[in-house]
Amino acid sequence: MEDSISKLCFDQSDYILTSDSYARIRIQALFHNIYRLLQTAGMAESEDHKLLTIDQWNEWWKKDYERSKSKGSKGGDICEHGDEDNPFDQASPMLRKHIKSLLPNAIRKRIFLPLCGKSPDIKWLIDEGYEVVGLECSEHAILEFFEENSVEFEKSVSTKDHSFRVYTGKTANVVIYEGDYFKFNSDIAGGLFDAVWDSASLNTIELASRKPYVEIMRSVLDKQAKYMLSAMYFGEKRTWINNPFDITDADMTELFGEYFTWDKVDEEDSEWGLERVFLITCK
Ligand SMILES: C[S@@+](CC[C@H](N)C(=O)[O-])C[C@H]1O[C@@H](n2cnc3c(N)ncnc32)[C@H](O)[C@@H]1O
Helix, strand or coil: CHHHHHHHHHCHHHCCCCHHHHHHHHHHHHHHHHHHHHHHCCCCCCCCCCCCCHHHHHHHHHHHHHHHHHHCCCCCCCCCCCCCCCCCCCCCHHHHHHHHHHCCCCCCCEEEECCCCCCHHHHHHHHCCCEEEEEECCHHHHHHHHHHCCCCEEEEECCCCCCCEEEEECCCCEEEEECCHHHCCHHHHCCCEEEEEEECCHHHCCHHHHHHHHHHHHHCEEEEEEEEEEEEECHHHCCCCCCCCCCCHHHHHHHHCCCEEEEEEEEEECCCCEEEEEEEEEC
16 A cells, blocks of 8 residues: 555556545555655654644645646645546545534534645635635645636734634635644634534644643634544554554544544545544534
């Protein structure tokens, strides 16, 4: 699988898969790229469980953006989008399958995507009629999202915290905040969220920062909100030491048990790892 993923990420023209297969392995492929990024940074085998710094993520996305510009097509090294010839830019099948459990009625529809990158889930949710709010530290990831989806936007600085920039869609119901998740709060967000779709984000948070991550999430959620978490469990297939990390049932209880209830609603195995989907609600 590792070889297949490398091919997909770095030589997509050689590799033909059906749309469904592309969508299913999108997240796994993304993790594989994170691992490669860590290897490049000499962090893959590090035992200190450090997170990639925001500067390292920014640098990675900048290269992706430049590569995508020079190719004159969508997407670069980061496996979140393909190009015109392949259907890599599909929303998560798990999101599509479970959206009605996450946002069961039409009134509650403001959904938050933490650490969103340029995920195709953003566009899919917009097209489904939701009000989408993303948070991402990299300007280049955000620009790629808007440019690749032909969404016009306005850029401003948050009046609540000048370290955040705000990209407001003019032709689509989306706002993406550029800044550090660990500085985010409901003031900056302009109110609480009705739902969260967390795809591959908690997995990438260093172990010591998981609790602060969940605390921030709790502070930006409405009491009635639902939080859907797509979390990878690599188990024995995890041959690396550092990021991305496993999320186990014990982790779920430790992180969410005090203030939330959680249920596993789905799972799908692959050669790369097990994707498990949890629905989390406030107690
Ligand atoms: C694993 S990717 C998430 C992928 C995305 N959720 C998806 O479904 O395709 C992690 C993303 O988080 C961003 N990121 C990392 N640390 C961050 C931080 N402290 N604040 C905001 N964004 C961050 C990275 O730039 C990267 O785009």
